Amino acid sequence: MNAKIFASIAVAITGAVLLYGVSDFPTFGDPRSPASAGVEGGAPSASQYYINESYGDTKVPNLVTSVLADYRGYDTLFETVVVFAAGMAIFAILRVVGKEAKQPTGPRAGSSIDGDHQRIIVGTTCRLAVPVVQIFALYVVAHGHHSPGGGFQGGVMLGASFILIALAGNLDDALTRLSEKAYLSLAAIGIMIYAGFGVLPQLLGKNFLDYGVLEKILFTDGPEMARSHSMLGVEIGVALTVMSIMFAIFANLSTRGTLKGGL
């Protein structure tokens, strides 16, 4: 009980400090706030630059994607590495290999969505829903620079679709479609695709992640379209990593690292 009182006091103080901090914020969407308009008499703000110039620089209508994948590409690369590292940490802690990996236990150890007539409703619904989810996820990845979306969002949905397969039947159903070897390599390949788009401009004599120079390789008309296409490539890398890590976390957590049986 004492701990609860102390915790409540700590939460109340932290909340009060946060609310006090928020009271200094400009109002929602204020065009004259320093973040939107820049400091008076000083340099113009970054937001203003992005709003005015990003379409001309990158030919990407979605401002969020062009900032995320091009202007702040370095940030996003290491965000993806953080996701990868988190997945690897969970893998390192939970995964059991060798003799400790016991045979599947529990009531659902033998059931599968493929050809099990006792789970026909759940299995059929899942088999119908998963392709729709995955096609929408691919659309979100591929169309991320024209409409809201991108690699993280699409990757999360792809990962969730595999988790849905594992939930509806057995983890083995999902593992036959995306094996452990496949998801671990895809997670690393995603990072390598992103880093590859960073190293390629270096080989051509420009800075890391300076996609504009890739017009020589991608045969686009002008560096703007090269930036646009490179952003798509980068988003695909992010999506692969996020998808694999989401599924890896679920697979290891739900089976105590044995990858046998299911929830």
Place this chain on the structure above:
Amino acid sequence: MILSFDIIILLFLVVAALIALNVRDLLSAAVIFGIFGFLICLLWAEMGAVDVAFTEATVGAGVSTVLFIATILNTRRKSSD
């Protein structure tokens, strides 16, 4: 921003958070936390951040609830405090 819609969602958010904190059965707490995530998703969608909204719908309401349930099924179901 639609003020009345905001107020209703924020009210439900606080209620869901309080219930999720106080309920003793961790499985119910996980499900109510999923409801919490879905309410935040509605809030993002209403503010015009559609991409954040459907990420929240998949991660906050879907996958994190599944991960919580997976953890609960491998540990104990009752909360000790």
